[in-house]
Amino acid sequence: MRSLVICLLILGLVALPQGLLAAMSSTNFQIQWDTVSTGGGDNASSATYQLRDTSGNQAVGDVSSTSYNIAAGYRQGVFDQILAFEVYAQSTSTVRAATSVIGTTVSASETGISEGDFVAVVENLGASQVVAVGQVASTGAGSIVVDRWTDNGTFPTIDGTNDFLYILSGSTIDFENFSVSAVKTAVVAMLVSTDMTLGYTITVFDDGDLRDGLESISDIADGTVSAGSSEYGGRSSDSSLVSSTFDTQDTAFTTSAQEVVTVTDPTFDDRTFVTLKAAIDSGQASGTYANTLSLVVSANY
Amino acid sequence: MSYFRKLLVTTVWLVPSLLLPQHVFAFGVSPAIIDLVGHSDTVLDSVFDVVNTSSEEQTYYFRVSNFVPDSTTGASSFSSSALYLEGFPNWITLSSQSLRVPSRSRASVPFSVAIPAGIPSESSYAAIIVSRSPADVASNSSGTSIEASTAVLLFLNTDSEGSERIEVVDIRPPQESSFLPYLSGTVDVQVQNQGEIYSLLEGEILLQDITGRTVRLYTLNEAKERLLPGATKTWSVSLGDSVPGFLKAAEREWEDFIIGPVKMNVRLHVQELEIAQKEMRLWIIPWHLGIMSAVGIGIILAAVSVLRRVLRSKRA
Numbered sequence: 001m002r003s004l005v006i007c008l009l010i011l012g013l014v015a016l017p018q019g020l021l022a023a024m025s026s027t028n029f030q031i032q033w034d035t036v037s038t039g040g041g042d043n044a045s046s047a048t049y050q051l052r053d054t055s056g057n058q059a060v061g062d063v064s065s066t067s068y069n070i071a072a073g074y075r076q077g078v079f080d081q082i083l084a085f086e087v088y089a090q091s092t093s094t095v096r097a098a099t100s101v102i103g104t105t106v107s108a109s110e111t112g113i114s115e116g117d118f119v120a121v122v123e124n125l126g127a128s129q130v131v132a133v134g135q136v137a138s139t140g141a142g143s144i145v146v147d148r149w150t151d152n153g154t155f156p157t158i159d160g161t162n163d164f165l166y167i168l169s170g171s172t173i174d175f176e177n178f179s180v181s182a183v184k185t186a187v188v189a190m191l192v193s194t195d196m197t198l199g200y201t202i203t204v205f206d207d208g209d210l211r212d213g214l215e216s217i218s219d220i221a222d223g224t225v226s227a228g229s230s231e232y233g234g235r236s237s238d239s240s241l242v243s244s245t246f247d248t249q250d251t252a253f254t255t256s257a258q259e260v261v262t263v264t265d266p267t268f269d270d271r272t273f274v275t276l277k278a279a280i281d282s283g284q285a286s287g288t289y290a291n292t293l294s295l296v297v298s299a300n301y
Numbered sequence: 302m303s304y305f306r307k308l309l310v311t312t313v314w315l316v317p318s319l320l321l322p323q324h325v326f327a328f329g330v331s332p333a334i335i336d337l338v339g340h341s342d343t344v345l346d347s348v349f350d351v352v353n354t355s356s357e358e359q360t361y362y363f364r365v366s367n368f369v370p371d372s373t374t375g376a377s378s379f380s381s382s383a384l385y386l387e388g389f390p391n392w393i394t395l396s397s398q399s400l401r402v403p404s405r406s407r408a409s410v411p412f413s414v415a416i417p418a419g420i421p422s423e424s425s426y427a428a429i430i431v432s433r434s435p436a437d438v439a440s441n442s443s444g445t446s447i448e449a450s451t452a453v454l455l456f457l458n459t460d461s462e463g464s465e466r467i468e469v470v471d472i473r474p475p476q477e478s479s480f481l482p483y484l485s486g487t488v489d490v491q492v493q494n495q496g497e498i499y500s501l502l503e504g505e506i507l508l509q510d511i512t513g514r515t516v517r518l519y520t521l522n523e524a525k526e527r528l529l530p531g532a533t534k535t536w537s538v539s540l541g542d543s544v545p546g547f548l549k550a551a552e553r554e555w556e557d558f559i560i561g562p563v564k565m566n567v568r569l570h571v572q573e574l575e576i577a578q579k580e581m582r583l584w585i586i587p588w589h590l591g592i593m594s595a596v597g598i599g600i601i602l603a604a605v606s607v608l609r610r611v612l613r614s615k616r617a
Contacts, residue, residue, distance in 0.1 A: 084329030084354055089451035171326075173445040182609035188447055196333055197524040210445065242374055257379040276445060288443040296430065298368075298452035299333035300375040301527045 002247050018286055025191075056205065083200060085297045086191040088118040088168035098122075099160035101132075104146045106158070108165040110139035118168040120187040120273070123156030125164050127183035127225060131237070132154040133168065150189075150271040152237035178217075178280040183227050189273045190261065191297065198300035199264040202272070203257035204234075204246075205294055210278060212287030217278060219252030225277035232278045236260045250277055253293060264300065326449035327355040331407070332430055336501060337457045342418035348411045349453045350433055353402040362399045362435045363410060365390045368428045368454065377428065377454060389425035390456055392416060399435070402462035414457065419500045422460040424499040424530055428452040428591060456527065458498040466496030467568050469579035470533065480584045483554045484508070484540040490521060490567050492577070493533040502574075504569040506538055508583075511561040521569070547589055554587035561585065 063072065098108040098121050106121055113119065115136050123130040132155055134146025144165070149155065156163070168189050175184040194200050209216035210232045220233030223245075235251060236246035244258040245251045251258070261272045276293075318594045329352040353359050367390055369378040396411040412429065432450040458464075470493045475486025494500055504521035519538040528534055544553050562582050569577040 058591055061490055081332035081334075082329045083331070083333035084352065084353060085326060085451045086354070087326040087447060089447045168422060171447055172443075173447065175444055186445075190449075193329070195332065198375055200333075201374070203377070203379055205379065243371070243376070257377075259374075259376060262374070262376060275490075290443050290446070292446045292448055294448045294450060296379050296450045296452055298377045298428065298454055301334055301370070301454065301456070 005070045023057040023262060029143055081196065082194060083196060083297060083299050084193040087295060088189045088191075089170045089173055090120060090166045090168050090186040090188065092166065092174045094167035094169070094187060095164050097160065098158050098163045098165040101156070104134065104137070104147070104148065106144045106165055107142060108144055109142065110144050113139055113144055113167060115139070118189050119146065120166045120168055120189065121156055121158055122164045122166065122185075122187070124162050126162070126185065126268045127227065127277065127279075129185055129275070130154050130189055131273065131275060132156050133187065133189045133271060134272075136250040150237065150273070152235075153239050173276055175278050175289075178278065178284065179226050180280055180282050180284075183225050183277050183279045185278075186276045187273050188293075188295070189278065190297075191296055192261075192263070193268045193274075194299060195266045196299040197266060199262070199267065200297055200299055201259055202261040202264075202295055202297045204253060204296075205255055205257045206253040207292045207294075208255065210289045210291045212285075212289045215285045215289075217280060217284065217286055217289055219254065220250050220277075221252065223249035223251075225250045225279050227279050228281055229279055230281045230284050230292070232276075234260075234274050234276045236263065237273045237275075246274070257296065260295070262300070265282075326433055328353055328359065328402075328431070328451065330363065330451050330453050333451075334454045334455070334456065337414060337455060338459075338461055339416050339457065340460055341416055341420040343416055345414040345416070346411065347414070347455075348544060349429070350407045350409050351400060351402055352407045353404060356404050358399045358403050359433065361433065362430050363395050363397070364430050364432075365393045365395070366430050366452070368426055368427045368452070370426050372529040372531055375479070375526060375579065377432075377452065379428065379452070386427060389414075389455070390427040393427060393429070393455070395429070414455075416457075416459055420459045421497070422464045423458075424498045425457045425459070427455045427457070429455065448512070456499060461498045463556050464496055464498050465500055465571060465576045467500055467502065467528070467569055467577040468493045469569065469577050471582045472565065472567055472579060474581065474583060480586055481515065482550060482587055482589055483557050483585065484517060484559065484563075484583075485543045485553075486540055488538050488540060488565070489535050490538070491533060491535045492528065494528045494530055497530050499530060500571055500574075501525060502528055502569050504528055504536075504567065507566045507568065509564045509566070510559050510585075511563075516557065516563065518560055521567070548593075551587075551589035551593045554590040557585075557587075559585045560587055561571055569592065 004107055041187045072152060094112060096109045098106055100107045101121055104212050113136055115138060116132060117136045119136060120133045132149040132151040134149045136144055137147045138145045173186040178184060192200050209219060210221040217230050217232045225231050233250040235250050238261045239258055241247040241262060246260050258273055263270055331352055335347055337345055337347060351361050366379055392415050394413050398409055400410060402408045430450045430452055432448060434448060442489055471491040473489040475488060502522050506519040506521060508517035510516050521536050526534060539586045544550055563585055565581050567579045568575055
């Protein structure tokens with residue numbers, strides 16, 4: 001009897017911690033709750049398998065009308081190991097005043113803007129402008145609603161004073177008339193989707209200075225494009241670059257590739273942008289200045 | 302032309318261009334990285350796909366380029382100068398220089414790599430650049446023309462069989478001391494490629510206790526980083542988080558139920574071929590659980606002692 005009591009006591013103590021371990025968990029995970037109607041993911045893996053899955057994949061298939069196409073279903077139209085790239089350059093002539101931004105709604109003229117367009121809102125247009133870009137989800141009378149905003153860490157405060165909205169739809173940045181009293185700017189938005197496990201890098205290089213014959217606007221050398229100085233450069237919205245200074249200061253585009261965006265994870269519809277800046281001094285000859293800027297996306301390895 | 306007619310013509314031209322979303326560049330490539338292995342004086346065939354994600358048929362143009370790999374960041378460095386291609390890029394022959402791809406569909410682009418005779422065991426790098434405009438067309442517009450390209454990176458190892466020289470340089474335990482109450486913290490495994498060819502390594506860390514029981518198995522390089530010649534990478538594996546509080550620690554030690562030396566075996570392999578391994582030893586001393594057990598046994602002994610006294614007194 002004595003032994004039985006002792007054994008029961010010991011067993012009780014030993015069993016106590018097991019009661020605390022009743023949840024679905026291990027040292028590496030804890031599942032608080034789950035459901036079979038939603039779930040899945042693109043990056044489940046172990047030493048012996050990789051799994052991309054989803055649950056609750058309903059109403060799968062292609063649907064279309066005269067104004068839209070839907071490819072519904074898990075990874076419809078997405079292929080393994082894909083690296084997809086989209087670029088939208090500011091169409092300077094589409095400028096219109098922006099008076100406020102509340103959430104994802106901009107108060108600005110909706111003329112010429114369609115659902116699916118990319119737009120940039122710019123606070124204090126010029127050398128120190130603050131930018132956010134988004135894709136138009138809907139428009140109303142005097143308002144534009146975007147799906148979400150992407151900025152460089154600082155969201156613009158739009159109050160109608162020197163604040164503007166542009167459509168990003170061109171392939172050429174037209175700085176229009178250069179001025180000794182202002183820095184001309186333009187936004188180039190970039191979208192990348194990739195399931196490469198180490199992410200992607202966008203590099204940029206040009207084919208030479210912004211030039212017209214023998215005349216040229218020099219690459220920026222002092223870190224800031226300033227009104228009244230003849231210089232040209234850019235700044236990235238990516239604030240965590242390692243091998244270039246596009247994240248911390250206005251930087252020159254050169255004929256050698258430089259990193260402007262780097263992301264180290266698989267990503268879908270990842271949005272970033274580069275702001276181009278140009279200024280002239282009073283001795284700059286008038287002319288039609290041009291160059292080519294190449295953006296190359298590649299997978300990280 | 303009347304004012305009204307001018308206005309009408311202008312409107313007809315302008316309105317569609319303003320209303321239609323102009324996706325300047327919208328396409329993808331698949332795969333984005335191609336690993337090739339071959340011998341001197343052989344021809345390799347490969348293929349990649351171009352994916353037109355836009356709503357219109359598009360023409361894509363291809364050109365071959367050098368790129369300089371960065372072994373630290375895993376990023377590629379391209380140049381605007383494609384005039385002086387040497388080595389690997391010159392061995393590549395594309396089946397076509399351009400291709401029309403219907404809206405929302407994909408098309409294959411075959412290419413071949415003719416490796417010349419006498420190429421030693423080494424790694425070479427090249428890229429096939431896919432863009433919407435031919436490389437030799439210069440823009441004549443005013444302002445800055447934006448050209449977007451997507452690169453298919455090609456990694457080539459020539460005569461690579463048995464050439465891997467991978468070294469596990471260091472295994473850093475989770476703390477300064479190799480004595481832990483339970484498995485927690487991060488193990489850093491430093492690996493160096495001392496050979497001439499890059500490696501796409503896989504690996505494991507196997508933890509076994511004194512009885513030979515496997516207590517943990519972790520995968521190394523899950524992200525499939527390529528280890529370039531001369532490069533050193535550190536891959537980290539988390540053994541688990543530290544838990545706050547004495548009772549939680551004891552609970553964790555009970556879960557793990559490990560005591561004594563734990564052998565940590567790092568094994569690296571390329572496909573099925575093991576090419577490097579290294580061992581180190583950790584000591585697990587579950588002292589929280591030890592103290593709790595001692596206290597528990599003390600309580601049991603005290604309870605038994607009291608019980609025996611009570612029983613004796615009742616009998617008396």
